[in-house]
Amino acid sequence: MNRRKFSLILLSTIFIPSILKAEGAKAMFEKLTLTNDEWKKRLTSEQYKVLRKEGTERSGTSALNHEKRKGMFHCAGCDLPLFKSEYKYESGTGWPSFYDVIDGHIGTKEDRKLFSTRTEYHCAKCGGHHGHLFNDGPSDKTGLRYCNNGVALKFIPEELN
DSSP, X not given: OOHHHHHHHHHHHHHHHHHHHHHHTTOOSOOOOOOHHHHHHHSOHHHHHHHTTOOOOOTTOOGGGGXXXXXXXXETTTOOEEXXXXXXXXXXXXXXXXXXXXXXXXXXEEEOTTSSOEEEEXXXXXXXXXXXXXXXXXXXXXXXXXXXXXXXXXXXXXXXX
C-alpha cells in the first residue's frame, strides 16, 4: 500500500462520520415519520426489509446496477433525491455504488453488527436504510463508496426531473 492510499484510508476513517453528520444538519425539508403499518402499505416487502429493518438485498440482483442514463437516484421510501447519475460507478460489488451524495440528504450512524465497526447511511428525510459507506471508492474522485441497496432506490431519468 502506498503512502497516499494509506493517508486517504486513515483520514476517511477518522473524518467520514463527522463530515457526513454535518452534511445532514443542512437539510431543508420536513422529516417523514410513518407507523410500521403505514410503511408496509407504502413499500414492497423487500423495500420494507431493507429500508425499515436494515436488511440487505442479494448482490447482483438490482436492475439499477446497469442503469447508465442521466438522471437522479431517489429514496424509494420518500422520493428524496440522494445521488446524481454522474456519481454512479461500477465498483464490482454487485450493488449500485456512488462516490458522492447530494449534500444534506443522508445521515449516518455506527453499525457494529458484523463484528466490526462500519458506517451505515440512511435517508435524511425518512430514515430509511440504504447501505454502508466505505473508503475504497475512486481515488480520483472522493475516495468514498456509498454501497447502496438497489431496492432502496428509484431512478428518475433526466427528462422526467
